Amino acid sequence: MALTTRLTQKLGIEHPIISAPMAFAAGGTLAAAVTAAGGFGIIGGGYGEPDWLEREFAAAGNARVGCGFITWSLARHPRVLDAVLAHAPAAIMLSFGDPMPFAPAIKAAHALLICQVQAMKHAREAVDAGADIIVAQGAEAGGHGSLRATFTLVPEIADYLARVAPETLLVAAGGVADGRGLAAALMLGADGVLVGSRFWASKEAIVPERFQQAAVGADGDATIRTSVVDIVRKKEWPAEFTARVMKNRFVDDWHGREAALASAENAAHELDRYSRAWQAGDIDNTGVFVGEAAGLIHDVRPAGDIIGGIVAQAERALARSRTAT
Amino acid sequence: MALTTRLTQKLGIEHPIISAPMAFAAGGTLAAAVTAAGGFGIIGGGYGEPDWLEREFAAAGNARVGCGFITWSLARHPRVLDAVLAHAPAAIMLSFGDPMPFAPAIKAAHALLICQVQAMKHAREAVDAGADIIVAQGAEAGGHGSLRATFTLVPEIADYLARVAPETLLVAAGGVADGRGLAAALMLGADGVLVGSRFWASKEAIVPERFQQAAVGADGDATIRTSVVDIVRKKEWPAEFTARVMKNRFVDDWHGREAALASAENAAHELDRYSRAWQAGDIDNTGVFVGEAAGLIHDVRPAGDIIGGIVAQAERALARSRTAT
Numbered sequence: 032m033a034l035t036t037r038l039t040q041k042l043g044i045e046h047p048i049i050s051a052p053m054a055f056a057a058g059g060t061l062a063a064a065v066t067a068a069g070g071f072g073i074i075g076g077g078y079g080e081p082d083w084l085e086r087e088f089a090a091a092g093n094a095r096v097g098c099g100f101i102t103w104s105l106a107r108h109p110r111v112l113d114a115v116l117a118h119a120p121a122a123i124m125l126s127f128g129d130p131m132p133f134a135p136a137i138k139a140a141h142a143l144l145i146c147q148v149q150a151m152k153h154a155r156e157a158v159d160a161g162a163d164i165i166v167a168q169g170a171e172a173g174g175h176g177s178l179r180a181t182f183t184l185v186p187e188i189a190d191y192l193a194r195v196a197p198e199t200l201l202v203a204a205g206g207v208a209d210g211r212g213l214a215a216a217l218m219l220g221a222d223g224v225l226v227g228s229r230f231w232a233s234k235e236a237i238v239p240e241r242f243q244q245a246a247v248g249a250d251g252d253a254t255i256r257t258s259v260v261d262i263v264r265k266k267e268w269p270a271e272f273t274a275r276v277m278k279n280r281f282v283d284d285w286h287g288r289e290a291a292l293a294s295a296e297n298a299a300h301e302l303d304r305y306s307r308a309w310q311a312g313d314i315d316n317t318g319v320f321v322g323e324a325a326g327l328i329h330d331v332r333p334a335g336d337i338i339g340g341i342v343a344q345a346e347r348a349l350a351r352s353r354t355a356t
Numbered sequence: 357m358a359l360t361t362r363l364t365q366k367l368g369i370e371h372p373i374i375s376a377p378m379a380f381a382a383g384g385t386l387a388a389a390v391t392a393a394g395g396f397g398i399i400g401g402g403y404g405e406p407d408w409l410e411r412e413f414a415a416a417g418n419a420r421v422g423c424g425f426i427t428w429s430l431a432r433h434p435r436v437l438d439a440v441l442a443h444a445p446a447a448i449m450l451s452f453g454d455p456m457p458f459a460p461a462i463k464a465a466h467a468l469l470i471c472q473v474q475a476m477k478h479a480r481e482a483v484d485a486g487a488d489i490i491v492a493q494g495a496e497a498g499g500h501g502s503l504r505a506t507f508t509l510v511p512e513i514a515d516y517l518a519r520v521a522p523e524t525l526l527v528a529a530g531g532v533a534d535g536r537g538l539a540a541a542l543m544l545g546a547d548g549v550l551v552g553s554r555f556w557a558s559k560e561a562i563v564p565e566r567f568q569q570a571a572v573g574a575d576g577d578a579t580i581r582t583s584v585v586d587i588v589r590k591k592e593w594p595a596e597f598t599a600r601v602m603k604n605r606f607v608d609d610w611h612g613r614e615a616a617l618a619s620a621e622n623a624a625h626e627l628d629r630y631s632r633a634w635q636a637g638d639i640d641n642t643g644v645f646v647g648e649a650a651g652l653i654h655d656v657r658p659a660g661d662i663i664g665g666i667v668a669q670a671e672r673a674l675a676r677s678r679t680a681t
Contacts, residue, residue: 151575151651170495171505179576180496181507182531182540183648187576189536190652206507211514214543215507218673219536250476251504251512323508326476327515348543352674 034213034345037200038223041143041164042121045069046342047223048213049166049202050230050334052076052099052124053174053320059090061235061334066094068335073097073124073145078104078266079111088118095121097145101175102128103269109133116140126168127175127272130160147204147225149177149272154188158196165192166225169205170256173228173275173322175268181205182219189220208324210344217345226341228322233334239312242319243331245277251326253277259285260318262292263305277319281305359538359670362525363548366468366489367446370394371667372548373538374491374527375555375659377401377424377449378499378645384415386560386659391419393660398422398449398470403429403591404436413443420446422470426500427453428594434458441465451493452500452597455485472529472550474502474597479513483521490517491550494530495581498553498600498647500593506530507544514545533649535669542670551666553647558659564637567644568656570602576651578602584610585643587617588630602644606630 033039038047048070050057054077062072074087076098084098098115102125105112112133115123123137126147137144138161146157147166157165167188169181185203192199203216204225216224230236232243246253256273259282268274276282285292285301292301308316332340358364363372373395375382379402387397399412401423409423423440427450430437437458440448448462451472462469463486471482472491482490492513494506510528517524528541529550541549555561557568581598584607593599601607610617610626617626633641657665 150577152577169505169507171508178580180494180505180531180648182494182505182537183496183533183576183651186534186536187651206505208508209511211511211544212507214677215540217677218539218543251508252475252477255503323505326508326512349677352539352542352677 034217034342036217036222038164038202041200042071044071046338048338048341049073049223049225051204051225051227052097053227053231053236054078054101056231056236056238056320058237059087059092059094059096061230061233061237062087062096063091063094064233064235064334065230065338066096068338070338071097071121073099073122076100076105076111076115079108081111081114084111084115088115097122097124097142099124099126099145099147102126102130102133105133112136116142122164124166126166127269129156130162131156134160148188150179150184151187151191154191158192158199162199164200164202166202166204167221168225171275171323172205173231173254173324174320175272175274176205176256177271177273181207181216185216185219185221206322206324208327210341210346211348213341213345214348228324229328229337229341230334231321232328232331233337234331235334240331241312241314242321245314245319246321246325247328247330249277249325251323253325254321254323255282255286257282257286258289259292260320262289263298263301265302274318274320275322277314277321277325279319280315281308281317359542359667361542361547363489363527366525367396369396371663373663373666374398374548374550376529376550376552377422378552378556378561379403379426381556381561381563381645383562384412384417384419384421386555386558386562387412387421388416388419389558389560389659390555390663391421393663395663396422396446398424398447401425401430401436401440404433406436406439409436409440413440422447422449422467424449424451424470427451427455427458430458437461441467447489449491451491452594454481455487456481459485470527473513475504475509476512476516479516483517483524487524489525489527491527491529492546493550496600496648497530498556498579498649499645500597500599501530501581502596502598506532506541510541510544510546531647531649533652535666535671536673538666538670539673553649554653554662554666555659556646557653557656558662559656560659565656566637566639567646570639570644571646571650572653572655574602574650576648578650579646579648580607580611582607582611583614584617585645587614588623588626590627599643599645600647602639602646602650604644605640606633606642
């Protein structure tokens with residue numbers, strides 16, 4: 032069976048599943064594996080590091096993939112977009128900032144414009160920028176996000192799009208890690224899903240195995256939204272966005288004491304410890320970026336297996352509804 | 357058509373929809389109307405005010421309803437439970453605290469024990485207390501709640517119950533305001549839904565019309581989780597629980613300045629203003645308790661109409677899934 036939606040038709044894919052452009056974790060190998068399995072893979076352009084992007088586009092080979100950026104960071108290094116567009120990506124995804132300045136170049140390159148939004152005010156900006164696809168991202172998502180929840184944001188944006196931009200597609204993100212999440216997202220009015228944490232815990236992700244195993248062993252209560260992982264790295268995120276990470280020694284010490292962390296007295300020492308722990312796969316002293324869906328993830332598998340599992344489970348959930356009514 | 361689930365069978369109702377026991381807002385008239393329309397209505401026992409409860413049970417007449425309590429408050433006034441059990445409610449719902457001390461009396465009175473939980477740790481307590489039904493409440497809910505989201509909490513608890521207590525039913529709460537939400541909740545593994553904000557905006561709710569109209573006119577970005585509405589009222593909520601209310605003058609002034617609000621200098625004046633505004637239906641200077649679902653609510657209707665609309669829309673959403681696959 033296949034779940035045919037407007038998203039599968041628009042992207043020319045088999046399953047309505049997109050992999051999230053997770054900064055540092057979603058490289059070309061993961062994106063290519065997702066596309067090969069019938070989804071659509073997106074390389075995590077993150078803060079826009081040119082060498083990393085060249086390497087990961089090379090790793091993706093000839094696979095049809097997209098690339099995602101942190102919009103406020105891209106605004107400081109706009110030439111990175113040109114370098115990526117030279118690879119002829121099928122889509123560019125922009126999150127966390129006004130997409131308008133970048134829309135013309137993306138459309139001129141015949142890439143689809145995917146805008147990830149966290150609130151109604153962002154959805155209105157995305158429509159104004161001419162987004163082909165809007166990703167509604169709830170606060171349960173791992174990594175950066177904001178406060179609205181997937182369960183209300185998706186149907187509210189669906190209603191908005193039906194009114195003002197019915198040709199614009201809608202994808203649900205945040206908390207989607209299995210087939211139940213895909214089926215639920217379709218019920219809420221989405222045309223498909225964008226999946227982060229579940230692919231973060233895949234064989235192809237660029238994530239230390241100890242980070243993945245920590246998430247596999249945790250329940251969904253184990254994560255928190257905080258800005259301490261940005262403060263320590265001197266990433267100047269707008270206040271409305273925080274990062275969901277696992278609670279650990281580092282977060283327990285500094286969450287609620289942000290000013291002290293930023294102080295000259297502590298900043299250098301903590302950044303050094305944070306960076307060394309990141310390299311070493313030390314889960315206690317760095318940022319382990321994963322969502323509430325940690326509680327739904329019980330193994331680390333190849334991305335293709337993950338897609339197959341999501342689709343099969345969604346089909347079963349939808350089939351059960353037929354017998355229930 | 358009818359959506360038959362384990363919940364409709366367990367409660368002997370037609371539709372898998374429960375109305376939330378919203379303190380002060382969910383009186384006997386609303387609960388009776390929900391039951392009359394084929395759902396299950398629950399009176400909001402709140403902090404346990406005996407006179408209010410007697411009046412509202414009288415208003416419910418002979419309708420088969422339940423009653424819900426704020427558990428940590430009930431622990432301070434345990435006799436209120438006996439007074440309510442004397443009305444032979446079909447169920448008692450406990451939220452926000454350890455249900456264990458009250459479970460024996462509830463079971464002895466042959467009332468079903470419904471435990472609302474906000475995290476996996478609460479779900480484990482609820483199973484230990486012998487809950488017949490667990491309500492998984494996400495942070496998008498109006499009024500009191502915690503941090504986990506409906507979209508991840510429901511399937512994670514479904515998995516947990518399948519493993520340790522397969523006879524225990526699961527209900528989704530938080531962000532469910534229409535038929536898409538009901539259909540999505542069923543996909544996530546719930547047996548039904550508990551609906552708050554949508555019934556708060558019903559004709560039968562005990563809510564000033566100006567509060568309802570403010571929510572009807574708002575989008576879902578208009579609410580926030582905060583403790584300032586509890587601090588001003590001297591309600592000693594455990595720190596893990598906050599209240600979702602509309603952003604307004606009062607919240608803007610004090611959210612982030614909780615210690616100043618609690619200070620002797622400000623507390624009396626603000627409490628006086630808050631209380632007068634509550635009585636007067638002044639939406640700027642009091643707590644307007646409603647969830648992110650405000651963005652999905654566009655009118656104030658009778659509870660029976662609301663239930664009919666939810667069921668019809670859920671049926672349509674599920675029916676569309678049949679043609680899509």
